[in-house]
Amino acid sequence: MPVISTSTNVFASGIIYRKAYPRQILKIHCVFYNIDIPLFYSYSFQKRDIVFQMIDKRKLKTTHFPWPIDLSWFLLQRKILGRELPLLASFKVTYHCNLTCRACPFHLRSDDENAQMSWNTAIGALESLYRFGARMVVFEGGEPLLWHDGSYRLHDLVLYARKNFLRVAVTTNGTLPLDVPCHTLWVSLDGLKETQDSLRSNSFDLICSNIKKTRHPRVFIHCTLNRHNWRDVESLAKWVQKMPTLKGMTVQFFYPYNQGEDDLSLLPEERRAAIEKLLELKKSGLPILNSAGRLKAMVENRWSCHDDILINVDPDGTITKGCYVKSRGEINCDDCGFTPVAEASGALDLIPGSLYAGWQLFLKT
Known part of the structure; x- marks a missing residue:
């Protein structure tokens, strides 16, 4: 006992x-x-x-409370005590990548002097995020599973982060084994074979193989819709539904960083049509986990953005509070396609759909 x-x-x-x-x-x-x-x-x-x-x-600092207590305390500090605590950290461990995706500007920085952080820099950044009050960390790249420093791999960073943060997630291109011990694992997939191979370096077959072989309990697809793939979202959603190792999918919309990536922006009428299709598919029972309310709000981007719930880490160790694009590109709110930010802002405003989406993606066991 x-x-x-x-x-x-x-x-x-x-x-x-x-x-x-x-x-x-x-x-x-x-x-x-x-x-x-x-x-x-x-x-x-x-x-x-x-x-x-x-x-x-x-x-x-080496532990945390069960999520109902942890997040209730977070909301109490934000809503009652007025503390501007970040909820979610975007943590880019490297710009190195084994793909050259057309929509991504970050692999273009792989030759930067500080394109990959050291273990000590990463641990220092995690400790800083904890002191700032962040509750969730999402490791990204580049391709985060390529990261290493001596004998340390991303798996070690994830295990370290799990000691301090309520939830730890990873976003990967899916070309490496999906065995990292995070709570939530997103695989970036922008369509079925022809579309994915066109946008993401002929990677579909390898990704599909890794998805079939994974034993990770919480794998999701994350799709970035752009002018070339938005018409294919129905076929992708049906494929996700049939894949037993996947728990669902989320979508966001291409954002023009203007840092050398291809211009794949949706026209306003294409964006509206894509969202209408997503709402139709979600209503039909396909596993699209974005909330209907936030999808509707993304049509004209007239939603309350609480960018102070975000905090960002770049491979050189720089930590930036606020918008995901700060220090990463040109900020234009009218072009925003970051549905995760819309959902997180909605959750802070206690919008039921956003709270439910967050529970499905981060908290459901």
């Missing part, structure tokens, strides 16, 4: 094992929140029980 301490310096000690105590609920007094917490919490990943263990208050 776990030993529960109620001293002022120690929240709790001991470990709860799901198999040993399947129905056991323990209550502890949490000094930090000054509330009683029912403690019944565990993870299961790759047949290992990962336990929740509360430790010395002076080392609180």
